[in-house]
Amino acid sequence: DAGVTQSPTHLIKTRGQQVTLRCSPKSGHDTVSWYQQALGQGPQFIFQYYEEEERQRGNFPDRFSGHQFPNYSSELNVNALLLGDSALYLCASSLGAHDFTDTQYFGPGTRLTVL
Amino acid sequence: KNQVEQSPQSLIILEGKNCTLQCNYTVSPFSNLRWYKQDTGRGPVSLTIMTFSENTKSNGRYTATLDADTKQSSLHITASQLSDSASYICVVSAPPGDYKLSFGAGTTVTVRA
Numbered sequence: 001d002a003g004v005t006q007s008p009t010h011l012i013k014t015r016g017q018q019v020t021l022r023c024s025p026k027s028g029h030d031t032v033s034w035y036q037q038a039l040g041q042g043p044q045f046i047f048q049y050y051e052e053e054e055r056q057r058g059n060f061p062d063r064f065s066g067h068q069f070p071n072y073s074s075e076l077n078v079n080a081l082l083l084g085d086s087a088l089y090l091c092a093s094s095l096g097a098h099d100f101t102d103t104q105y106f107g108p109g110t111r112l113t114v115l
Numbered sequence: 116k117n118q119v120e121q122s123p124q125s126l127i128i129l130e131g132k133n134c135t136l137q138c139n140y141t142v143s144p145f146s147n148l149r150w151y152k153q154d155t156g157r158g159p160v161s162l163t164i165m166t167f168s169e170n171t172k173s174n175g176r177y178t179a180t181l182d183a184d185t186k187q188s189s190l191h192i193t194a195s196q197l198s199d200s201a202s203y204i205c206v207v208s209a210p211p212g213d214y215k216l217s218f219g220a221g222t223t224v225t226v227r228a
Contacts, residue, residue: 033216035218040220041220041221042119042204042218042219042220042221043159043204044218045215045217056213056214058215088156090158090159103164104161105161106158106159106160108156108157108158109156109157111156
């Protein structure tokens with residue numbers, strides 16, 4: 001039973017570029033959430049995808065966008081990269097909203113460095 | 116201001132000793148409070164989940180407590196092991212219909228032999 005996988009593991013970009021990060025949820029999960037974790041900080045909620053739609057969004061600009069595919073995998077896109085976008089990007093999967101005690105399973109993250 | 120505050124920011128303990136981490140939150144109302152363990156460079160792993168009506172939840176050597184009246188939670192680690200060295204993050208979930216999780220900054224625990 002595969003857990004949450006993310007790709008790539010590390011990425012280096014320059015300011016102004018665009019980046020796409022990918023996430024495959026744990027088998028059987030249909031909901032994907034994305035988080036940004038700056039060094040020494042807790043993760044910050046970016047958005048959540050359920051049934052191929054963005055269900056909720058955190059306080060992130062429109063430069064951050066996403067997509068969820070029919071197989072429940074997801075992409076996070078960041079346009080016009082800024083130095084401050086350098087962080088660990090975490091993907092977490094869960095099973096819908098059927099139980100508000102649902103456990104979110106996190107992937108290993110993608111380390112993005114913007115130069 | 117972060118809605119979830121954790122203390123201490125970091126601590127060092129000797130192998131075999133116990134320690135307690137604190138979490139204060141202002142998220143209200145809330146659905147549940149979670150504790151995660153995050154090893155360096157890895158994603159967080161869930162340790163416990165407590166609803167607002169639960170006072171305590173254990174997972175092996177980890178015991179979490181919750182006082183919904185004072186909006187405080189603690190995570191107690193018993194008989195620490197070297198593998199307990201990690202960041203421990205307190206996470207508060209908003210009520211059903213709000214899917215956002217609010218994370219604390221974490222407490223970094225270092226266990227030394």
